[in-house]
Amino acid sequence: STKSLPPGPPGWPVIGNMLDLGGVMPHQTLYKLQLRYGPVMWLQLGSIGTLVVQSAKAAADLFKSHDLAISDRRCPDVVKVHGYNQGAISVCRYGPYWRFVRRLYASELINKQIDGMTVRRKCIDDMIRSIEEETEASRARGGLGEVIVWQSLFLMTFNLMGNLIFSKDLLGSDGKEGHHFLDAMNNIVEWAGKPNVADFLPFLKWVDPQGLRRAASKEMAQALEVVAGFMQEREKERCSEKEKIERDFLDALLESESDEKEGKISYQNIKIIIVEAFFGGTETTSSVLEWTLTELLRKPEIMRKAQGELDSVVGAKSKVEESDIDKLVYLQTIIKETLRLHPSLPLLVPRNTLEDINYMGYWIPKNTQVFVNAWAIGRDPEFWDDPLTFKPERFLDANIDYKGQIFGLIPFGSGRRMCVGMSMAHRVLHLAVASLLHYFDWELDGNIIPETIDMNERSGMAVRKLVPLKAIPRRRRMER
Numbered sequence: 001s002t003k004s005l006p007p008g009p010p011g012w013p014v015i016g017n018m019l020d021l022g023g024v025m026p027h028q029t030l031y032k033l034q035l036r037y038g039p040v041m042w043l044q045l046g047s048i049g050t051l052v053v054q055s056a057k058a059a060a061d062l063f064k065s066h067d068l069a070i071s072d073r074r075c076p077d078v079v080k081v082h083g084y085n086q087g088a089i090s091v092c093r094y095g096p097y098w099r100f101v102r103r104l105y106a107s108e109l110i111n112k113q114i115d116g117m118t119v120r121r122k123c124i125d126d127m128i129r130s131i132e133e134e135t136e137a138s139r140a141r142g143g144l145g146e147v148i149v150w151q152s153l154f155l156m157t158f159n160l161m162g163n164l165i166f167s168k169d170l171l172g173s174d175g176k177e178g179h180h181f182l183d184a185m186n187n188i189v190e191w192a193g194k195p196n197v198a199d200f201l202p203f204l205k206w207v208d209p210q211g212l213r214r215a216a217s218k219e220m221a222q223a224l225e226v227v228a229g230f231m232q233e234r235e236k237e238r239c240s241e242k243e244k245i246e247r248d249f250l251d252a253l254l255e256s257e258s259d260e261k262e263g264k265i266s267y268q269n270i271k272i273i274i275v276e277a278f279f280g281g282t283e284t285t286s287s288v289l290e291w292t293l294t295e296l297l298r299k300p301e302i303m304r305k306a307q308g309e310l311d312s313v314v315g316a317k318s319k320v321e322e323s324d325i326d327k328l329v330y331l332q333t334i335i336k337e338t339l340r341l342h343p344s345l346p347l348l349v350p351r352n353t354l355e356d357i358n359y360m361g362y363w364i365p366k367n368t369q370v371f372v373n374a375w376a377i378g379r380d381p382e383f384w385d386d387p388l389t390f391k392p393e394r395f396l397d398a399n400i401d402y403k404g405q406i407f408g409l410i411p412f413g414s415g416r417r418m419c420v421g422m423s424m425a426h427r428v429l430h431l432a433v434a435s436l437l438h439y440f441d442w443e444l445d446g447n448i449i450p451e452t453i454d455m456n457e458r459s460g461m462a463v464r465k466l467v468p469l470k471a472i473p474r475r476r477r478m479e480r
């Protein structure tokens, strides 16, 4: 029995179970398949053997007993353009380069408390201002003041990364390069999100039958070129006498380029690490914010309760501060509940086994792709009561967090390769939701019944709402 693979649907010759993966939302297809095959499943995707893990118990066993063995990544073919898979820590091989860059990332980008706090404050204030401007513009056009919330949320996260990395807003009145960069990023994601037969049937790799690699290569070149422009500008500044006040992530990367003692990051890899930070830190966070507001608009009594808490903790202060977050206990449960039902990366980032493993009585060979379905695990009926209902109260008396040790809630993954940006995301999510509810009452157009809001998903850099949320913000606070 230790030599058998987990159960799974029978496959076709050559393509195996490729058709079982479904269309653009494989996490949903896999969730349905577990009804027949159980929470640990095997799929043969062309030549790639794939282990699928879909319950809290099975995830606990995997991460507790085999974390090191699953610390490598499986990287889609389109992501290999321009050496992206070698430079980006989310997809590079497990080893010394990954370790070195991850440490630098954590110390110089994610956990820079003081600078980070100032930047977060600025970007959240800009977000509130942009929502006010949008709503005023809508009223000026004779509308109800309705806004497409996503735009302001994404702008906030994009400019947050721009400020932490380059010390400037990339999207704004004069951000031409920022728009080029964003267009290229969106296009790469579109190409990378399309199922690519060359991933499953490697003999087709060199033919690139769908042209995905060629298209992604062109867009990646454009994104890297924009970053190269910023780097050249910075290098000139660094050579000049002008003294720079704050040291940002770009400075840290450029310094490490010549740091012989610790390791060395090539010029190309610096560009790749920067592109990756935008991929990792923007749409993931803004999609969770959009889902949070959506869930609150569907259940206005939960929104009112959160605002009641804000009134008692933040009171008449004009701004929510980061130091308030620990006291906003109900708000924290809302974020957890949103991440349970709407993890931005539902299958995490696919892993790859470094060796054969004996897992829950099954034999999993070396070089197996591993999908951990965090989306299905958040709906696991063995772990959660009434799993399909949005109910933040479930967390009030439960000691459950998302730091990767409670396996029913793993939106940031677990183990060595879990999200390095989690603590930044945690701060931004709480500060942003608290500010959105502190400044505004949110309403739907009177013709829309809350329960009928479209909850379908679309995939991109992260899984977000297919139909962007539209809502009417009404100012609660006069001062900002």
Ligand code: HEM
Binding pocket: 089, 090, 091, 102, 277, 280, 281, 282, 284, 285, 288, 343, 344, 345, 348, 349, 350, 411, 412, 413, 414, 415, 416, 417, 418, 419, 420, 421, 422, 424, 425
């Ligand atoms: C709500 C926001 C976010 C969510 C839900 C999220 C989720 C995830 C997940 C599921 C993984 C894969 C974990 C695994 O395989 O176990 C991951 C990896 C990663 N995330 Fe995030 N993330 C978020 C925000 C961020 C931010 C703000 C950054 C950086 C600025 C970031 C950078 C990364 C990187 C670099 C990795 C790769 C880590 C590695 O392979 O060692 N993420 N993230």
